Amino acid sequence: RKEVEQDPGPFNVPEGATVAFNCTYSNSASQSFFWYRQDCRKEPKLLMSVYSSGNEDGRFTAQLNRASQYISLLIRDSKLSDSATYLCVVNNHNNAGNMLTFGGGTRLMVKP
Amino acid sequence: DTAVSQTPKYLVTQMGNDKSIKCEQNLGHDTMYWYKQDSKKFLKIMFSYNNKELIINETVPNRFSPKSPDKAHLNLHINSLELGDSAVYFCASSQDLYSTFFGQGTRLTVV
Numbered sequence: 336r337k338e339v340e341q342d343p344g345p346f347n348v349p350e351g352a353t354v355a356f357n358c359t360y361s362n363s364a365s366q367s368f369f370w371y372r373q374d375c376r377k378e379p380k381l382l383m384s385v386y387s388s389g390n391e392d393g394r395f396t397a398q399l400n401r402a403s404q405y406i407s408l409l410i411r412d413s414k415l416s417d418s419a420t421y422l423c424v425v426n427n428h429n430n431a432g433n434m435l436t437f438g439g440g441t442r443l444m445v446k447p
Numbered sequence: 448d449t450a451v452s453q454t455p456k457y458l459v460t461q462m463g464n465d466k467s468i469k470c471e472q473n474l475g476h477d478t479m480y481w482y483k484q485d486s487k488k489f490l491k492i493m494f495s496y497n498n499k500e501l502i503i504n505e506t507v508p509n510r511f512s513p514k515s516p517d518k519a520h521l522n523l524h525i526n527s528l529e530l531g532d533s534a535v536y537f538c539a540s541s542q543d544l545y546s547t548f549f550g551q552g553t554r555l556t557v558v
Contacts, residue, residue: 366544432477432478432502434503435492437489437491
């Protein structure tokens with residue numbers, strides 16, 4: 336079993352739609368959680384951190400359920416520019432630094 | 448200004464050759480990393496260096512040798528390249544738990 340699992344998609348949605356991605360992780364000791372975005376042939380970039388209380392950044396809302404080891408990302412009012420691969424990431428950091436474990440990514444395609 | 452820069456961006460080489468990828472960060476971070484993204488797009492950590500010291504080595508073959516001359520640089524040398532080494536290699540750096548910055552990647556193709 337992979338340590339971080341995501342539905343690979345693709346999710347094909349029209350502009351303006353609301354879309355949700357889910358992710359599960361297996362290491363209950365994981366300390367911090369993120370969503371990264373990766374455009375085709377580009378590096379991953381941090382989209383947002385994910386907190387237990389849930390957090391929102393504009394059209395993006397992230398939720399974490401530690402008991403179920405489940406992370407979600409909701410995108411409202413999808414834009415064409417949201418088309419990308421969304422990577423669920425957990426951090427099993429140690430004293431020396433971050434050890435990011437990535438899911439395989441969920442591909443989103445927003446159509447006009 | 449590019450925060451994490453790596454060179455070259457593309458590298459095509461024959462099996463058996465030795466090659467290096469260079470990485471530099473101007474963020475003043477203490478920790479640098481190498482990640483590999485294979486053809487199935489899975490990103491996996493290879494190495495972590497903290498202040499020039501190797502901290503994490505995720506069962507990477509010893510043909511891969513990272514070198515950190517100072518905390519702003521982490522280079523990756525690969526000996527005796529194999530077809531299976533073809534991937535995109537990302538350098539990254541971090542200072543805290545919450546943000547890791549990636550370089551643009553080096554697309555290595557072994558023929």
